[in-house]
Amino acid sequence: MKYILFLLLSIPLFADSGFITQSEYAEQLYKNPRGIACGLCHGKNGEGKIIANYTHKKKKKSFVGPKINNIKYTEFYRVFATRSRGMPRYYLTSKEIEALYFYLHKNDAKRQADNL
C-alpha cells in the first residue's frame, strides 16, 4: 500500500510534459486573464496602443491604453488594488499580478543587451 501511494505521489514529478512553465503561464494570463485580454488595450507586449479614435466637441481624441512594460512593480501592483478610469476592474491574486509583470518584462535582459 505504501508503495502504491509513493508511486501516485511521484507521478507529477516525472510527468512534467503536462505542466506549463512560468513563462507559458504568464503569457496565458496576459492573453486570457479572468476578464478581457490586457493586450486588446495595452498592445501585444504591453507597448501601449490606441484603442479607439473619436470626436468630442469637434476635436479628434483617442482612447489610449498606456504603455505598461516600463513601470515599476509597485506602480503596476497598485493599478489592480485601486480603481482607475478606462481600465477594467480585475480581481487578480498577488501571484497573478506577479506573473503578468513577469510576462511584460521577460525580454528586458534581451532589450538591454540590444541597446549596448
Ligand code: HEC
Ligand atoms: C478595456 C481596455 C483595457 C484593458 C482590457 C486593460 N487595460 Fe490596463 N488600462 C487601460 C486604460 C484606459 C488605462 C489608463 C487608466 C487611466 O488613465 O486611469 C490603463 C492603465 C493600466 C495600467 C497603469 C499604467 C500607468 O502608467 O499608470 C496598468 C499597469 C495596466 N493598465 C495593466 C493592465 C493589465 C495587466 C491588464 C490585463 C489584466 C489590463 N491593463 C487590461 C485600459 C485597459
